[in-house]
Amino acid sequence: MSRPSVPSRVLPELVSFLETLAEPHILCDREYRVIAANAAYRANFSTGRSVVGRACYEVSHHYSVPCDQAGETCPLARSLKSGQRERVLHLHHTPRGEEYVNIELSPVRDGEGAIAWFIEKMEPMHVARGLSDHRGLVGRAPAFQSMLELVARAAPSDASILLQGESGTGKELVANAIHEASRRAERPFVAVDCSGLPETLFESEVFGHERGAFTGASARKPGLIEAASGGTLFLDEVGDIPLGMQVKLLRLLETGTYRRVGSTELRKADIRLVSATHRPLKDMVEQGQFRQDLYYRINTFPIRVPPLRDRITDLPMLVASLLERVAPKRQLSVTPAAMRVLAQYSFPGNVRELRNVLERASLMCDGESIGVEHLAEELSQEPLHAVIGVGARPLDLAGMERKALQALVEAHRGSRRELARKLGVSERTLYRKLKALEA
Numbered sequence: 001m002s003r004p005s006v007p008s009r010v011l012p013e014l015v016s017f018l019e020t021l022a023e024p025h026i027l028c029d030r031e032y033r034v035i036a037a038n039a040a041y042r043a044n045f046s047t048g049r050s051v052v053g054r055a056c057y058e059v060s061h062h063y064s065v066p067c068d069q070a071g072e073t074c075p076l077a078r079s080l081k082s083g084q085r086e087r088v089l090h091l092h093h094t095p096r097g098e099e100y101v102n103i104e105l106s107p108v109r110d111g112e113g114a115i116a117w118f119i120e121k122m123e124p125m126h127v128a129r130g131l132s133d134h135r136g137l138v139g140r141a142p143a144f145q146s147m148l149e150l151v152a153r154a155a156p157s158d159a160s161i162l163l164q165g166e167s168g169t170g171k172e173l174v175a176n177a178i179h180e181a182s183r184r185a186e187r188p189f190v191a192v193d194c195s196g197l198p199e200t201l202f203e204s205e206v207f208g209h210e211r212g213a214f215t216g217a218s219a220r221k222p223g224l225i226e227a228a229s230g231g232t233l234f235l236d237e238v239g240d241i242p243l244g245m246q247v248k249l250l251r252l253l254e255t256g257t258y259r260r261v262g263s264t265e266l267r268k269a270d271i272r273l274v275s276a277t278h279r280p281l282k283d284m285v286e287q288g289q290f291r292q293d294l295y296y297r298i299n300t301f302p303i304r305v306p307p308l309r310d311r312i313t314d315l316p317m318l319v320a321s322l323l324e325r326v327a328p329k330r331q332l333s334v335t336p337a338a339m340r341v342l343a344q345y346s347f348p349g350n351v352r353e354l355r356n357v358l359e360r361a362s363l364m365c366d367g368e369s370i371g372v373e374h375l376a377e378e379l380s381q382e383p384l385h386a387v388i389g390v391g392a393r394p395l396d397l398a399g400m401e402r403k404a405l406q407a408l409v410e411a412h413r414g415s416r417r418e419l420a421r422k423l424g425v426s427e428r429t430l431y432r433k434l435k436a437l438e439a
């Protein structure tokens with residue numbers, strides 16, 4: 001393929017300019033070939049073998065074709081089409097394993113105005129991992145990656161973010177990741193649980209109060225806005241904020257100022273707001289339960305946090321990561337059969353429920369291998385093939401039934417009657433089958 005004509009003297013200057021930059025940068029041509037990599041890139045991403053002359057998709061992804069042909073977004077292809085700078089979040093192979101990397105790709109034009117080269121800036125996103133890790137957000141399913149891309153885009157700005165997602169999906173962890181990836185990362189992250197806080201308490205907690213402002217206010221107390229100064233204020237369950245308080249919050253967001261309870265002094269707030277809710281805020285606005293003006297203020301940048309069932313391919317990685325968190329001193333793992341049971345379960349309580357299930361299983365399990373028998377009974381109300389295992393060594397029909405029944409009985413914690421109902425057989429039939437098991 002022919003390369004557009006570029007004045008040859010541009011290139012060495014461009015390369016030596018990149019060399020001076022503190023962030024990892026590479027220079028590519030239109031055919032995805034790496035022309036140069038700066039010192040910061042070599043220090044962060046080099047695996048020993050030079051990347052110059054190799055294709056970017058081969059270096060970063062170990063692909064044999066460009067990313068867009070491998071089902072991913074390719075910033076280079078996007079930039080060629082749009083003619084402007086493009087940003088994407090990719091999972092890259094690095095000397096530390098696969099890492100999320102923020103890529104900013106800028107086209108460089110030749111004397112005739114045609115795109116000739118691309119400068120790629122790469123910034124590792126440390127708040128999330130595509131591998132099992134004992135802390136932070138883990139995941140690599142498409143739904144998770146799309147969410148993370150929005151996090152990477154919005155985090156550096158001061159825009160108010162609204163996280164919407166079911167309970168236990170990790171909204172607080174995402175809020176924390178936004179803070180960590182922002183320029184406020186060195187300052188505090190302060191979380192407020194707005195559910196169940198009566199109006200007066202909410203006001204004095206968030207805005208602070210003067211001594212004697214109300215009965216029991218024996219000392220002056222700074223509010224959480226002050227505690228979060230320079231950092232991020234996270235309002236969890238924002239849909240639960242009483243209507244009276246919503247006005248005060250709106251005023252704070254509109255003017256950037258507030259007053260402590262019992263004080264006339266106007267104070268300046270320096271916070272970035274991240275809110276979260278599992279409630280349908282838009283419907284609440286229509287029903288008059290949430291102020292529309294406040295809704296627009298807190299929802300400058302909405303991010304949906306996906307439920308676990310929409311990212312079930314992340315299950316093995318989440319299991320490994322959560323086991324490290326719930327039992328750091330043990331080397332726990334889950335048997336393939338138990339993993340199948342988990343994968344069939346719908347997890348209405350999402351990652352938090354998975355964590356609880358694993359914590360309980362770790363207590364039930366004396367060894368290092370968590371089996372079906374260590375899982376709570378409700379998880380086993382699943383199709384029998386999940387318990388028996390598809391592709392397992394051939395069994396006769398009676399043998400399969402025996403095995404499935406055995407697993408269910410061991411995992412079941414309720415009455416025989418409930419178990420019979422679950423299996424769709426009469427209590428007498430179940431009794432007969434259990435007798436046969438004992439035989």
Ligand SMILES: Nc1ncnc2c1ncn2[C@@H]1O[C@H](COP(=O)(O)OP(=O)(O)OP(=O)(O)O)[C@@H](O)[C@H]1O
Nearest residue numbers: 136137138139166167168169170171172173351352
């Ligand atoms: N992607 C993830 N990787 C690792 N752990 C996760 C992930 N998502 C959630 N968790 C874990 O799941 C639990 C619940 O997360 P979190 O409290 O952030 O959920 P939430 O959506 O804020 O819940 P709620 O709506 O009930 O407040 C935590 O223990 C958290 O560490």
